[in-house]
Amino acid sequence: MSASSTLIATDPSGGPSRSASRFLYRHPRVRLAGLLTAPLLWLVVLYLGSLLVMIVAAFWSTDSFTGTLIKEPTLDNFKTLLHDPVYRTVALRTLGIAVSVTVIDMVLAVPIAFMAAKVVRSRRVRYAIVIAVTMPLWAGYLVKGYAMQTMFINNGVIDWMLAPFGLKGPGLGLLATILSLAYLWLPYMVLPVYAGLERLPDSLLEASADLGAPAGHTFRAVVVPLLVPSLVAGSIFTFSLTLGDYIMVKIVGGTTQMWSNIIYDNVGVANNLPLAAAAAFFPIIVIVGYLLAVRRTGALENL
Amino acid sequence: MTLSRRTRWILGIISAGVLVFIYFPLVVVVINSFNASKVFSWPPTSWTLEWWQKAATNEGVRAALVTSLKAGLGATTIAILLGAMISFAVSRYRFFGRETISFVVILPIALPGIITGIALNSAFNTVLVPLGITFGLFTVILGHATFCIVVVFNNVLARLRRTGTNLEEAAMDLGAGPFQTFRDVTFPAVRSALVAGALLAFALSFDEIVVTTFTSGPGIETLPQWIFNNLFRPNQGPIINAVAAALLVAFILPVYLAMRMSDAPGAVTQVGAEP
Numbered sequence: 001m002s003a004s005s006t007l008i009a010t011d012p013s014g015g016p017s018r019s020a021s022r023f024l025y026r027h028p029r030v031r032l033a034g035l036l037t038a039p040l041l042w043l044v045v046l047y048l049g050s051l052l053v054m055i056v057a058a059f060w061s062t063d064s065f066t067g068t069l070i071k072e073p074t075l076d077n078f079k080t081l082l083h084d085p086v087y088r089t090v091a092l093r094t095l096g097i098a099v100s101v102t103v104i105d106m107v108l109a110v111p112i113a114f115m116a117a118k119v120v121r122s123r124r125v126r127y128a129i130v131i132a133v134t135m136p137l138w139a140g141y142l143v144k145g146y147a148m149q150t151m152f153i154n155n156g157v158i159d160w161m162l163a164p165f166g167l168k169g170p171g172l173g174l175l176a177t178i179l180s181l182a183y184l185w186l187p188y189m190v191l192p193v194y195a196g197l198e199r200l201p202d203s204l205l206e207a208s209a210d211l212g213a214p215a216g217h218t219f220r221a222v223v224v225p226l227l228v229p230s231l232v233a234g235s236i237f238t239f240s241l242t243l244g245d246y247i248m249v250k251i252v253g254g255t256t257q258m259w260s261n262i263i264y265d266n267v268g269v270a271n272n273l274p275l276a277a278a279a280a281f282f283p284i285i286v287i288v289g290y291l292l293a294v295r296r297t298g299a300l301e302n303l
Numbered sequence: 304m305t306l307s308r309r310t311r312w313i314l315g316i317i318s319a320g321v322l323v324f325i326y327f328p329l330v331v332v333v334i335n336s337f338n339a340s341k342v343f344s345w346p347p348t349s350w351t352l353e354w355w356q357k358a359a360t361n362e363g364v365r366a367a368l369v370t371s372l373k374a375g376l377g378a379t380t381i382a383i384l385l386g387a388m389i390s391f392a393v394s395r396y397r398f399f400g401r402e403t404i405s406f407v408v409i410l411p412i413a414l415p416g417i418i419t420g421i422a423l424n425s426a427f428n429t430v431l432v433p434l435g436i437t438f439g440l441f442t443v444i445l446g447h448a449t450f451c452i453v454v455v456f457n458n459v460l461a462r463l464r465r466t467g468t469n470l471e472e473a474a475m476d477l478g479a480g481p482f483q484t485f486r487d488v489t490f491p492a493v494r495s496a497l498v499a500g501a502l503l504a505f506a507l508s509f510d511e512i513v514v515t516t517f518t519s520g521p522g523i524e525t526l527p528q529w530i531f532n533n534l535f536r537p538n539q540g541p542i543i544n545a546v547a548a549a550l551l552v553a554f555i556l557p558v559y560l561a562m563r564m565s566d567a568p569g570a571v572t573q574v575g576a577e578p
Contacts, residue, residue, distance in 0.1 A: 021480030028396065031481070035392040039385040039452070043407050047419075047449050050426035054418075057425050108324070111317040119306065119314055129318070131559075136325050138506050138554050142530045143547040147328035149534075150335060150343065150544075157331055157345050186325065215306050244415020247512060251534060260417045267421055267517065277425065280418050287414070 058277035067271050077278035087262065091282060094259040097178055098242040102235045104182040105189040109234065110227075113190050117197035118205070130194060137187045144184055145251040152176040152252055172254040180252045181242050188237035196230025197223075232294045239290060243283040259283065329551055336541075336548035343540050358545035367529035373440060374515075374525060375508040378447035382504040383497060385448070386455025394463040411450040416513030419450060424517040438520030446518035447508040454507060455500035462496035506554065526550070 024031050059073045081087045116129040136144070149172075151157045158169035170176055200223065208218040246260035259282060266276035306314070331345075336354055338347035358364055389408060393401055411419050423446050427438065436442070470492070474484045512527040519525070524532070530546060533539040 017482065018480065021482050024481045025475075032392055032396045032398060035388045035396075036398075039389045039392075040404075042381075042385055042449070043411075043452070046426070046445065047411055047422075048407065050422040051418075053426045053429055054422040108321050111314055112321045115314045115318040119311060129322075132322055133325065135555060135559065136329065138503075138510070139329060140510050140527070140547070140550050140554055142510075142512065142527045142534075143332065143550050143554075144328070146530065146534065146543060146547050147332045150331055150345070151328050153343065155345070156343070157328075160345050183324070183328070186321075215310055240413065240415060244417050244513075246417060247531065260415065263417050263421065267424065273421070273425055276421055280421060283415055284418060 054277045054280065057274055058281060060274040060277075062272050062274060069273065077275045078281075080275065081278060081282075087279075090257050090259055090262060093174075093257075094243060095286070097174075097181065097258065098239045100178045101181045101185065101242045102189075102238045104178070105186050105234065105238050106193075106231055108182070108186060109189040109193045110231075113194040113197055114223075117194050118200075118202075130191075133190045134187050141184070141247070142251075145180070145248055148176070148180040148183060148248075148252050152180070172252050174253065174256050177249045177253040177256055177258075180248050181245060182238075184248065185238040185241050188241070189231075189234035192230045192233040193227065196227050196233075200226055236291065236294070240283070240287045243286060332544060333548045333551060336545045338541070338544075341538070341541065354541040354545035355549070358542050358549065361542060363524070363529055363533075364526075364542070364546055367524050367526045370440065370523060371509055371526040374443045374447055375505045377440075377444035378451050378508040379501050379505045381444070381448035382451035382455050383501050386452045386500060386504075387459050387493070387497060389452070390456050390460040390463060394460055395468070408453050408456050412453050416450075416511070417517075419446070420514045420517030423449070423514065427518065438518065439523050440519075442518045442520065443515055443523060443525070446514045447511060450511075450514065451504035451507055454503040455497070458496045458500035458503070459493050462493050466492045502560065510554075 057069075058077060059075070061070045061072070061074050061076055062068065063070055112129065112133065116126050120126050120129065149156075152169060152172055154171055156169070162169055204222055204226075205218055208222050209215075213221065244260055246258055246264045249256055249258045249261065259279070263276045263279045266272045266279065335345065335347065337350045337352065338344065339349040339351040339353070340347065386408075389404060392398075393404060423442075427436075427442055427445075431442065432438075470488050471484050474488045475481075479487065510527060512525070512531060515525050515528060519528070526546075530543055533543055
C-alpha cells in the first residue's frame with residue numbers, strides 16, 4: 001500500500017466520496033495522521049500526562065492542618081519513606097511475597113505446561129488443557145478473592161479438609177495471601193511456559209536421549225536452559241502484579257499490609273496524595289529495573 | 304522426549320492436581336451459593352434457592368450491574384476504535400517511533416492498576432475538576448478505556464500481520480478506493496479479531512476494581528466495588544456468594560466464545576507484545 005505502487009483507480013464519474021478516496025490514496029501520510037491522532041492524544045496526553053502529573057505530585061506536600069496541597073518542590077516524602085522502619089519492613093515483606101508467588105507459580109506451571117506441550121499427543125486434549133488453565137483468568141478477581149476467603153477462613157474449607165488428620169489450616173494471614181496471589185496469577189505463568197515448550201523442537205530432546213541422557217538429565221540440561229526466557233516472561237507478570245496488589249491482602253491477609261496498601265491508604269484515608277505518589281515510585285522502580293535486567297534474556301519478546 | 308511410564312503418570316497426576324487447585328475453590332463458591340445457612344458454614348447441611356432470589360432482586364446489585372454494563376460498553380467502544388486505529392497504523396505504515404507506540408499501549412496494563420489509578424486520579428483532579436467535570440461514570444469510562452485498548456490492539460495487530468496486504472493490493476489494482484477496500488476486504492478479514500478483542504476488553508472492564516476505585520465518584524458503584532464493599536459488612540455473605548456464582552457462569556461463556564474466535568487459544572490473554 002505504498003503511494004508509489006501501480007495504477008491509481010481512475011473513475012472520472014466520481015462523487016465527493018470518490019474524490020476523498022482518491023485524495024486519501026495519494027496521501028498516505030494523511031491516512032496515517034488520521035489513524036494515529038486520536039489514539040496518541042488519548043495515550044500520550046491523557047495517560048502519559050497523568051503519569052507525569054503523578055510524578056510531579058510526589059515532590060509536593062500537604063498542609064497537615066487543612067490537608068490542602070502545597071505545590072512547592074520538596075524531598076520530604078522520599079525521606080519519610082526511606083527513614084521510617086515501618087516502610088522498610090513492608091517493602092521487604094512485599095518483595096518476599098512477590099518472590100514466593102513467582103517461585104510457586106513456576107513450580108506449578110512447568111509440569112502442566114510440559115504435559116500439554118510435549119507429552120499429550122492429541123491436539124484437542126492439548127488445547128483443552130490450555131483453555132482449562134486460561135479460563136479462570138476471566139472468572140473475576142473478586143470472585144476468586146471470595147473463593148480464597150472461603151478456603152482459608154477460620155472453619156473454612158481447608159480447615160474442614162484437614163480436620164480428619166487432626167490438623168488446622170493456616171487461617172487468614174501472610175501464607176493465605178501468598179497462596180491466593182499464586183492462585184490468581186498462575187495462568188500468566190503457564191501460558192508463556194507452554195508457548196516456550198511448544199517452540200522447543202522435539203529433535204533436541206530426541207538427540208539428547210539418543211546420546212544416552214535419561215529423561216531427568218535431558219530436562220535439566222536441555223529443557224530448563226531453553227525455557228529461561230519463558231519463565232522470566234511469566235515472572236514479569238507474577239512479580240509486577242503482586243507488587244501492585246492491595247485488595248487480595250485485604251480479603252485474605254488479616255492484618256497483613258503490603259506496599260500498595262500504603263499507597264492506597266494515603267490517597268484515601270490519610271488524604272496525602274504526595275506521599276502516595278512518592279510511594280508509587282517503589283513498584284515502578286522495581287518493575288522497570290526488573291524489565292531492564294531481563295531484557296537481554298529475550299524474555300520481552302516472549303510476553 | 305521418551306518418558307518412562309512412571310514419569311508420565313507422575314506428570315499426569317501433578318497436572319490433574321494443578322487443575323483441581325484451579326477449579327476446586329470456584330466449585331465451592333457455586334455449591335455454597337445453595338447453602339441454606341445464614342452465616343458462613345462448610346460443608347452445607349441444607350439447601351435453598353433463597354440467596355439467588357435475593358441477589359436477583361437486590362437493589363444494590365441491580366444498580367451496580369447497570370453501572371458496570373454502562374462502563375464496560377463505553378470503555379469497549381472507545382477501545383475498539385482506538386485499538387483498531389493504532390493496530391492499522393503499526394502494521395501498515397512505517398513511521399518514526401513505531402516501536403515505542405506498542406510500548407505505550409502496553410504500559411497502562413503493565414504498570415500496577417494502583418499506579419494507573421492514582422495517576423488518572425491526580426490528573427483528573429488537576430485538569431477535569433476545574434473544568435466542571437466531576438468524578439463519575441464518565442471518568443470511570445476514561446480510565447477503563449485506557450487499559451482496554453491493548454487487548455483490541457493485540458488481537459487486531461496479530462490478524463493484520465497474518466493476513467498481509469496481498470488481498471488489499473489486489474482490490475486496489477482492480478480499481479477499489481481505500482474506503483471500498485476497507486469495507487469489502489480489510490474489515491471482513493479482521494472482524495472476528497475485533498469481536499474477540501471487544502469481548503475481552505469488556506471482560507477486563509467488567510472485572511476491574513482498582514482503577515475504578517480511583518476514578519469513580521460518589522453514587523457510582525460497579526459490581527466488583529459492590530462485592531468488595533459488602534465483603535466487610537455483616538450478614539451479606541450468602542448474597543455475595545450467589546452474586547459470585549452468577550458472575551462465574553456469566554464470565555465463562557463469553558470468554559469461551561472469544562477463545563474459539565481468536566487465532567490461538569492462549570493468545571487472548573497474552574497482553575504483551577505481538578507474537
